[in-house]
Amino acid sequence: MDRSLISRLIVILVVVVAASVWAYPPKDKIKLGLDLRGGMHMVLQVETDDAIRAETDNVMNGLQRDLEEADIIDAVVERSGDSSFEVTGVPADRDNFIEDDLLDRYYVGWTMRRLGDRLQIELSDQEAKNIRELAVNQARETIRNRVDAFGVAEPIIHREGLGSDRIVVQLPGVDDPDRIRNLIKNTAFLEFRLTKANTSAFASEQQALDAIRGADESQHEVMREDLRDENQVIVGQQFWAVEKRRVITGRDLKTARLTNGDFNEPEVGFYLTSEGGKKFGDVTANSIGRGLAIVLDGTVISAPVIRARITDQGVIQGQYTVQQVQDLVTVLRSGALPAGLTNLEERSVGPTLGRDSILKGQKAGMIGFALVIVTMLVVYKLSGLIAVLALMLNVVLVFGVLSMFNATLTLPGIAGIVLTIGMAVDANVLIFERIREELRSGRTVKSAVVAGFGKALSSIVDANATTMIAAIFLFMFGTGPIRGFAVTLSVGILASLFTAVFVGRWVFDFQTSRRSRIDKLSI
Amino acid sequence: MQFLTDSHIDFMKYRKVFIWVSILLLVVACAELFFLTGLNLGIDFAGGTQLTLRLRDSGSPEELRRTFENAGMREAQIQRYGDGDSEFLIKTPVVGGSEEGSGTAMIDALNADFNSDAAGRLDLNQRGADAVASLLYEADPDSRVGVDEVAARTEYATVAAAVLERRKTLTIFNSWDQLDNVEGLSDAALTTLKDKAFFGAFHVLQNENVGPQIGSELRTKGVLAVVLSFFGMLLYIWFRFELRFGIGALVAVVHDFMITLGLFALLNFEFNLSTIAAFLTLVGYSVNDSVVIFDRVRENMRRFKRRPLLEVINLSLNQTLSRTILTSGTTLLVLISLFTLGGEVIRGFAFVLMIGVVIGTYSSIFVASPFALAWEKYFGRETRAQRKEKA
Numbered sequence: 076m077d078r079s080l081i082s083r084l085i086v087i088l089v090v091v092v093a094a095s096v097w098a099y100p101p102k103d104k105i106k107l108g109l110d111l112r113g114g115m116h117m118v119l120q121v122e123t124d125d126a127i128r129a130e131t132d133n134v135m136n137g138l139q140r141d142l143e144e145a146d147i148i149d150a151v152v153e154r155s156g157d158s159s160f161e162v163t164g165v166p167a168d169r170d171n172f173i174e175d176d177l178l179d180r181y182y183v184g185w186t187m188r189r190l191g192d193r194l195q196i197e198l199s200d201q202e203a204k205n206i207r208e209l210a211v212n213q214a215r216e217t218i219r220n221r222v223d224a225f226g227v228a229e230p231i232i233h234r235e236g237l238g239s240d241r242i243v244v245q246l247p248g249v250d251d252p253d254r255i256r257n258l259i260k261n262t263a264f265l266e267f268r269l270t271k272a273n274t275s276a277f278a279s280e281q282q283a284l285d286a287i288r289g290a291d292e293s294q295h296e297v298m299r300e301d302l303r304d305e306n307q308v309i310v311g312q313q314f315w316a317v318e319k320r321r322v323i324t325g326r327d328l329k330t331a332r333l334t335n336g337d338f339n340e341p342e343v344g345f346y347l348t349s350e351g352g353k354k355f356g357d358v359t360a361n362s363i364g365r366g367l368a369i370v371l372d373g374t375v376i377s378a379p380v381i382r383a384r385i386t387d388q389g390v391i392q393g394q395y396t397v398q399q400v401q402d403l404v405t406v407l408r409s410g411a412l413p414a415g416l417t418n419l420e421e422r423s424v425g426p427t428l429g430r431d432s433i434l435k436g437q438k439a440g441m442i443g444f445a446l447v448i449v450t451m452l453v454v455y456k457l458s459g460l461i462a463v464l465a466l467m468l469n470v471v472l473v474f475g476v477l478s479m480f481n482a483t484l485t486l487p488g489i490a491g492i493v494l495t496i497g498m499a500v501d502a503n504v505l506i507f508e509r510i511r512e513e514l515r516s517g518r519t520v521k522s523a524v525v526a527g528f529g530k531a532l533s534s535i536v537d538a539n540a541t542t543m544i545a546a547i548f549l550f551m552f553g554t555g556p557i558r559g560f561a562v563t564l565s566v567g568i569l570a571s572l573f574t575a576v577f578v579g580r581w582v583f584d585f586q587t588s589r590r591s592r593i594d595k596l597s598i
Numbered sequence: 599m600q601f602l603t604d605s606h607i608d609f610m611k612y613r614k615v616f617i618w619v620s621i622l623l624l625v626v627a628c629a630e631l632f633f634l635t636g637l638n639l640g641i642d643f644a645g646g647t648q649l650t651l652r653l654r655d656s657g658s659p660e661e662l663r664r665t666f667e668n669a670g671m672r673e674a675q676i677q678r679y680g681d682g683d684s685e686f687l688i689k690t691p692v693v694g695g696s697e698e699g700s701g702t703a704m705i706d707a708l709n710a711d712f713n714s715d716a717a718g719r720l721d722l723n724q725r726g727a728d729a730v731a732s733l734l735y736e737a738d739p740d741s742r743v744g745v746d747e748v749a750a751r752t753e754y755a756t757v758a759a760a761v762l763e764r765r766k767t768l769t770i771f772n773s774w775d776q777l778d779n780v781e782g783l784s785d786a787a788l789t790t791l792k793d794k795a796f797f798g799a800f801h802v803l804q805n806e807n808v809g810p811q812i813g814s815e816l817r818t819k820g821v822l823a824v825v826l827s828f829f830g831m832l833l834y835i836w837f838r839f840e841l842r843f844g845i846g847a848l849v850a851v852v853h854d855f856m857i858t859l860g861l862f863a864l865l866n867f868e869f870n871l872s873t874i875a876a877f878l879t880l881v882g883y884s885v886n887d888s889v890v891i892f893d894r895v896r897e898n899m900r901r902f903k904r905r906p907l908l909e910v911i912n913l914s915l916n917q918t919l920s921r922t923i924l925t926s927g928t929t930l931l932v933l934i935s936l937f938t939l940g941g942e943v944i945r946g947f948a949f950v951l952m953i954g955v956v957i958g959t960y961s962s963i964f965v966a967s968p969f970a971l972a973w974e975k976y977f978g979r980e981t982r983a984q985r986k987e988k989a
Contacts, residue, residue: 118812120697250762251726252805253702308718398732418698422806427769428650435941442939443932450928487872490936490944494879494951497932501925505890508921534893537838538886544830545882549875552823554816560875 080588083581090573091468094475104478108485110556111433113426114247115255118419119218121240125414126210127158127203134182135160138196141177145169158198165194207240210413215242218259220409222246225258241419252423254402260416262372263406265325269358270366270378271295271316283314294319298368300375303394315375317368322358324411327351331407333400334390341400343391343407356386371403429486436489443493444470447500455507457597461582462503465574469499472570473563482566485559495567501538502575505531507598520596524583528576535576539568609915609963610908610971616964620853627860637863640870641806643820645692645813647699650804651708654723654772654797656683662708666690669707671700680942685803692810699807712799721798722761722791723770730758733794739786757782761791770801820874827878828852831885839892842977846970847888850961854884858953867946876947880954883929887922887962894918895967907974911967926959 098104109116135152142150142162149164165173170189178185184202188195198206215232222230227246235241249255277283280297287295295316302311327347334344347355359367359381368378369391376393395403447466451459473492477484510527518526543565550561586596631637641648651662659676666674671690679687690700713721720733734754735743742750760781765771777788808816831851836844858880862869894914902910930952937948 120811249726251729253705254726254728396732397736398729401732417809418807419809420807420812421699421701423802423804425801425803426766427652427801428803430766432941432943435939436944439932439936439939439941439944443935446931446935447928450924450931454924486943487875487947490872490940490947493932493936493940494929497929498883498925500928501886501921504921504924504928508918508924512917530897534890537889537893540834541831541885541889542879542882544834545827545878548823548827548830549878552819552826553875554819554871557871557875560872564879 077588080581080585083577087578087581091471094472096475097478098471098474101474101478105474106481106483107429107433108483108488108556108559109245109247109422110424110486111429111484111489112247113249113424113429114245115249115252115421115423116246116555117244117256117259117421118235119214119242119244119259120417120419121211121214121242121413122415122417123207123210123240124157126206127198129413130206131158131160131198134185134196137181138162138177141181142173145172145177155195158203160196162194162196163192170194208238211240211242213410213413214416217409217412218242218244221258221405222255224405224409225255227255242416248426249423250426252421254398256418256421258402258406260418261402261406262412262415263325263403263409264372264411265328265407266370267322267324267355268317268320268368268370269322269362270368271318272365274316275366276300276313276315276378278313280314283316287316298370298373298375300378315366315368315378317370317375322367323347323351323355325407326411327354328407331404333397333404336390336392340392341395341397343400343403344388345391345407346388347386349387352387356384359386360384432486433489436486436493440489440493440496444496447496451500451503455598458507461579462500462507462575464582465503465571465579466496466499468574468578469495469567469570472573473566476566476570477563482562483559484563485556487556488559488563491560491563492567495564495571498542499567499571499575502531502535502571503579505534505538506575506579510596511598514596514598521587523596524587528580528583532576535572539572542568605916605919607916607919608912610912610968613964613968613971617968620857620961620965623857623860624853627857630860630864631856635863635866637859637869638866640868640873641689641808641813642870643813643817645808645810647690647701647704647807648804649688649701649704649802649806650679651686651688652770652801652803653684653686654770654799654801657686658683659686662686662688665707665711666704668711669703671704671707674704692813695810697809697811699809701805701807705802705805708800709798713796716796716798720795722765722795723798723801727755727758727762730761730791730795731755734758734787734790737790737794739790740784753782757787765801769803771797773797816871820871823874823878824855824881827881831881835885835889835892838889839896842970842973843888843892843895845973846966846968847885847892849969850888850958850966851881851884853961853965854880854954854957857957858950861953862946862950865949867949870946872943872947873950876950876954880951880958883951883954884958884961887926887958888966890921891915891918891962891967892970895970907971911971915963915967922959922962926955929955 131154135154139150139152142152142165147165147169151163152160153163154160167189170187173194174187178187178196184199184205186197186199188197211234215234219230219232222232222244227249229247231243231245233243235243244259246255271287274286277286280299283297287297296319298315298317300313300315301309302313304310327350329346329348329351331343331345334342336342363381363383365381366378367381369376376391379392444466448463451462453459455462470492473495506527509531510523513523513526514520546561546565546568550558550565553561659678662676663674666672666676666688673691675689677687679685688704690704693700709716720729722730731751731754734757735751738750740753742753757780761777761783764777764780768776771777774788774792777783777791828848828851832844832848835847855877859877862873867873891914894917895911898910898914899907933948933952933955936944937952940948
């Protein structure tokens with residue numbers, strides 16, 4: 076063997092060994108996509124308008140309090156839009172005080188304008204953008220915390236793109252998509268509100284509405300409570316007239332945990348921050364005998380009567396199972412979502428379907444492979460063996476590269492591999508046909524091989540380049556499983572170039588090098 | 599085995615006939631696509647919700663249809679899925695622009711109808727390992743919680759995982775015998791399960807929802823990917839060869855694409871994301887076939903400078919014929935294997951490529967080359983030069 080043959084053999088061996096090491100055993104080395112291993116894929120949109128409204132609410136509440144403290148007692152704060160509100164009843168000579176001492180100091184990003192007898196206060200666009208940005212990041216963190224608490228292996232949680240309001244969540248191996256969905260999407264907005272003095276639960280919404288009609292209308296609203304039997308099935312509803320003002324919210328919570336009640340029923344125990352505890356203590360001390368509605372995401376969970384002043388801790392009781400309490404504790408601990416989430420896309424696949432797909436894909440691949448091998452051997456005889464060898468190497472290389480780049484194998488990806496088996500022989504066919512032609516035109520074996528490879532090369536490159544172009548566009552515009560197809564297809568094409576041109580050439584050269592004159596080639 | 603060596607088929611002789619055949623096929627395909635049934639868009643592009651169900655006992659689409667109609671979901675489409683009569687695919691369109699879809703409503707309707715005997719028991723065919731673990735922990739059949747709470751939690755979690763692993767191999771439980779010999783499942787625990795759990799009538803194999811927003815984005819991306827790949831091909835061939843070949847290959851690929859799409863619509867296959875992948879591969883394959891022939895034409899043009907283009911093309915087609923047939927043949931073999939054995943999801947994908955390979959092979963011979971020739975005749979440099987000469 077001459078030197079060029081040896082050095083090329085070394086290159087081939089190194090590549091093949093490296094690919095085999097990377098790919099073996101494929102069961103552990105190849106990462107399967109959600110469509111094959113089962114799991115859940117979600118695209119969630121963060122409704123950032125919620126966060127803007129919540130911020131406006133906070134500023135309105137804060138400013139109302141500040142105005143009271145500054146003895147501007149006639150001031151009435153009213154919402155005028157998602158990110159704006161109006162204040163009436165402020166004497167014009169206090170404008171500067173409000174602007175300089177309140178807004179600029181405590182409410183950064185809010186601007187004020189006087190329109191006749193009203194002050195219009197608006198959130199600046201820049202600040203609104205910041206709030207939206209923050210809301211998406213906070214939502215992502217909250218989702219991550221909840222998923223981590225749930226114990227999903229290898230979760231992927233990321234924003235769809237820079238500045239996007241979408242979050243992509245991928246959870247492999249999830250077997251209870253319903254529970255995960257509720258856990259993630261639960262805004263977990265916990266609030267405590269006093270019920271209207273001297274009222275208890277109403278049987279119908281109308282009765283509750285009647286109760287708040289009149290002078291108190293702007294301060295109160297009606298909220299629903301679902302009544303459940305011991306199996307958690309909703310059996311009825313009742314309604315509460317509650318104050319719009321929130322005593323404390325989930326933000327005042329330091330932590331929460333699962334506790335057991337008097338009859339060993341599961342409850343949520345919570346602990347308040349010192350500031351929250353002070354607020355809670357002040358209100359409960361003044362409201363003994365009134366109901367305290369515990370509201371989660373706009374629905375009353377329960378409304379126990381306040382028996383004594385409560386400061387730093389308490390429990391939430393409801394008709395819950397242990398699992399539900401655990402989930403509630405998880406969401407309370409991870410904090411409220413800053414905004415609601417809309418499920419734009421959701422795909423959950425059970426593990427059985429994926430297993431089935433793999434088996435079928437394997438079977439189809441093997442049979443297809445066998446058919447191609449037989450064809451090549453029949454058409455090209457012994458040289459067909461070279462093509463078969465090239466094909467086998469091709470498959471090993473594809474798996475090796477997939478594992479090396481940590482790429483994900485999907486169901487269309489399997490189809491891509493099977494397809495490249497059919498297409499990879501193309502390079503071999505082009506070469507073999509060319510060699511045959513050269514032999515027919517009377518060349519010696521050696522020069523026919525050289526000419527065959529040389530002339531076929533440009534066709535091979537052109538032909539594969541067009542398929543690569545298609546694969547690249549697929550990768551650019553495709554999502555999830557389709558990208559997996561683009562990856563296996565392009566890796567398969569590149570691998571076939573290597574196996575057919577480089578490895579195939581080596582075998583021919585090796586054959587023709589052993590004897591100086593070889594006059595027959597089995598092709 | 600050597601076949602078709604030294605063939606001398608005059609492909610170009612009948613080019614006008616084949617052009618008319620192609621035009622006819624194209625007209626039929628376009629009529630089908632734009633005026634008749636059109637494409638059957640799957641939820642990936644149309645938006646909507648799709649459930650794949652496995653029933654515990656065999657069932658009929660009519661039975662399921664009744665359930666959904668009673669629940670007010672009249673637009674639910676129900677079809678059998680896979681082999682056998684226990685798997686079904688149910689599709690509902692987007693309702694009222696809602697992003698969130700009707701997956702939950704569909705499952706609720708099924709539960710109300712098929713699992714009305716649940717009576718608060720846990721559905722072993724629907725719930726996950728955590729729920730089973732929680733149930734066992736609360737009931738504590740092996741009296742472990744009193745001994746060591748933390749250890750008991752892990753032990754019951756392991757048992758629950760083993761139960762779910764068993765379901766994974768069976769897809770769905772239908773009798774308690776199937777829980778025999780589950781590792782770690784004691785008789786007491788089995789009794790607890792029998793008492794507090796049951797085998798629901800269905801198992802959700804797959805639950806997919808695509809909101810209208812994502813649907814329209816995927817549509818745009820799909821169209822963009824196809825159009826851009828056409829341009830990419832044109833540019834590549836233009837760069838590597840000449841414009842007339844680029845045009846020839848492009849006409850051939852549009853021809854293959856439209857005819858395959860028309861046939862796809864005619865047979866009412868569902869057009870979804872993996873179909874787009876198949877169509878893009880078809881684009882690559884179709885051009886690939888034309889390119890190999892053009893490559894030969896280019897080579898022969900250099901060798902036989904004095905021969906007219908028509909003869910050169912004919913010669914090149916004959917020289918590449920055995921390659922064309924062999925490559926198409928092997929690709930078809932694996933596609934047939936994918937189509938018949940690859941399972942439901944792959945079937946549409948393989949179908950597109952099967953048709954595409956056949957039509958692509960035909961068009962690379964009878965469409966791409968004649969077009970390059972026609973382009974030459976009407977717009978080519980030589981003709982212009984000849985016209986000048988005449989003038």
